[in-house]
Amino acid sequence: MMLGSDMRVVVLTGAGISAESGIRTFRANDGVWENHRIEDVATPFAWERDPRLVWRFYQGRRRQLLDVNPNSAHEALVSLESYLDEFLLITQNVDDLHSRAGSEKLIHMHGELRKLRCEMCGEIIDAMDDEHLQDQYVKCVQCTNERLRPHIVWFHEMPLRMDEIYDAVGECDVFIAIGTSGHVYPAAGLLSIAKDTGAHCIGINLDPPENVILFDEFHQGLAGELVPALVTKWMSE
Numbered sequence: 001m002m003l004g005s006d007m008r009v010v011v012l013t014g015a016g017i018s019a020e021s022g023i024r025t026f027r028a029n030d031g032v033w034e035n036h037r038i039e040d041v042a043t044p045f046a047w048e049r050d051p052r053l054v055w056r057f058y059q060g061r062r063r064q065l066l067d068v069n070p071n072s073a074h075e076a077l078v079s080l081e082s083y084l085d086e087f088l089l090i091t092q093n094v095d096d097l098h099s100r101a102g103s104e105k106l107i108h109m110h111g112e113l114r115k116l117r118c119e120m121c122g123e124i125i126d127a128m129d130d131e132h133l134q135d136q137y138v139k140c141v142q143c144t145n146e147r148l149r150p151h152i153v154w155f156h157e158m159p160l161r162m163d164e165i166y167d168a169v170g171e172c173d174v175f176i177a178i179g180t181s182g183h184v185y186p187a188a189g190l191l192s193i194a195k196d197t198g199a200h201c202i203g204i205n206l207d208p209p210e211n212v213i214l215f216d217e218f219h220q221g222l223a224g225e226l227v228p229a230l231v232t233k234w235m236s237e
């Protein structure tokens with residue numbers, strides 16, 4: 001495929017793009033954390049029932065961000081963004097590796113580990129200092145809430161900025177999905193929307209995803225190897 005700089009490109013990434021940075025996908029963990037199914041710690045009900053457990057789980061995920069770095073796939077998407085006039089990167093990931101690599105036109109549809117949110121007053125803070133990464137809860141600076149929650153879209157909650165996402169996918173010329181299994185909706189449904197739009201759909205993943213037949217091109221392998229090679233090729237043809 002030849003990619004003109006005036007083509008509208010939307011990229012969707014999932015946990016697979018961060019795997020080579022050392023952040024495990026759910027599946028690589030067998031979906032289990034200390035005998036709890038991840039689906040059971042990542043819900044609003046769990047936060048109500050056992051906030052301490054949920055807090056401990058997310059503090060571990062949040063502290064891990066200090067030990068990992070963006071990889072060549074995150075970096076290649078920054079080059080792609082600067083080559084194109086119209087671009088949007090939608091990530092299901094809650095890590096901060098795309099932004100640390102330098103991506104700017106970026107939507108974190110499932111929230112961000114870096115941030116904490118107040119359920120009483122709506123305040124959202126970037127919370128990666130030492131004082132925010134301990135086992136005790138973090139208090140709200142704007143109101144009396146003693147317990148900020150992770151700024152994460154949990155199971156049963158609505159992903160963020162879906163209007164902008166549907167607009168961009170509904171108008172794109174090229175749709176590229178990287179490191180995502182096609183199991184988690186509504187993210188998994190974006191491919192069929194892009195397909196209906198008439199976009200050229202490209203998939204890059206270690207295993208063939210659930211919805212593999214919808215792709216016009218599917219590249220099987222490691223994101224860290226395939227994404228830089230493909231981006232270079234698309235920009236030079």
Ligand code: NAD
Nearest residue numbers: 014015016019025026092093094095179180181206207223
């Ligand atoms: P997923 O459903 O997006 O699946 C991950 C996919 O990546 C798998 O199909 C796997 O074959 C593929 N993959 C693994 N290593 C790869 C590599 N090196 N190169 C290319 N592809 C690779 O992810 P999931 O783990 O099932 O998580 C679902 C949800 O959980 C996400 O939507 C996200 O919100 C959250 N999550 C986020 C992170 C993160 O922020 N890094 C990590 C785990 C889970």
Ligand code: ZN
Nearest residue numbers: 118121140143
């Ligand atoms: Zn507050």
